[in-house]
Amino acid sequence: MTIEIRPATAADSAAIADLHQRSWRSAYRGLLPDGYLDGPAAGELAARWGRTFSKDEPRRVILVAMAPDGIVGFVAAWPNTARMALIDNLHVAPGQRGGGIGRRLMGRAAAELRRLGFEAVFLEVIEGNHDARGFYRRLGGIEGELFFEPIGGHPTPVFPVTWDDLAALEAAGGP
Template sequence: MTTAPVYVLRDATPADALAIAALHVASWRVAYRGILPDDYLDGSAAAAEADARWVENFRTVGRDDILMVADGDAGLLGLIAVWAGREAGFDTYIDNLHVRPHLRGQRIGARLLGEATRRMIAAGHRTTCLWLLDGNDQGGHFYRRIGGSFEDHQTGEMGGHPIGETRVVWRDLPGLAKACDDS
């Protein structure tokens, strides 16, 4: 019998940076398999990119930004990063939402996003969006189920690799918070 993971949601701190980066790259390696080249995902470049990204995230985080983790007895289970005022036309931008691969499907992602959304609402924000990589069907299923609107498509890049991505938008944050709670 599998037991539900025990964890708390809390603000991330600079001391978490490298543990978050390790979780982030572990999730990339599963979620983006077949989407990005294996040699990039498995090599040191992806890990170095994640380390650098999270050191930079903690260097630049502002009062209205949200960096949160799901923290369990055995370490970090999930992470979310939400930036305010960085995406033209939207109040906030969800940069990362990742759950440890073997714990997906247990609502950790929905709880992280629900709590982050309540914080966005409390800060007076009304809209948010994220970019979903082409081929990330499981992520797409998750966002569709919680009311995301799939809008613009563009070619972005990750680790120097061009990759198509679709903007997923929410213009009703209370509705998003409720959808996360109900999911």
């Protein structure tokens, strides 16, 4: 299957929110409370993506991975400081994981962030999300010290993961 990676537009908002919610329900089951995942999370994510696309942020990067029948992955990154970006979200559709889409999204995001003048990027990963932690290690991310972050109002143990070399991350994303 051919997968094209392209910048997201406001027209993608609902499809991204839907994939985000499905991905949370599959990947975060047992890591966030069921009552939150099956309750308010969907509405919060839809509202969050609506707000995101209504704001103008010239140094943000939002990319979608497009299969012939729709969006199968996305990555979003914003400025944290002038030189450091934050990857706020990276999700691949539950049925499409393990096929290299996440790697390509990370590589393209690194390329776009470099073009925008960033030198480094970090993200936060939930302690119990061992698959994503393994994936980030494979791409050269360095884990920092565990801390607690409120996710949907729930204190959740997370690790920061940093890449200080965006060119290396771009290369790790493949051609």
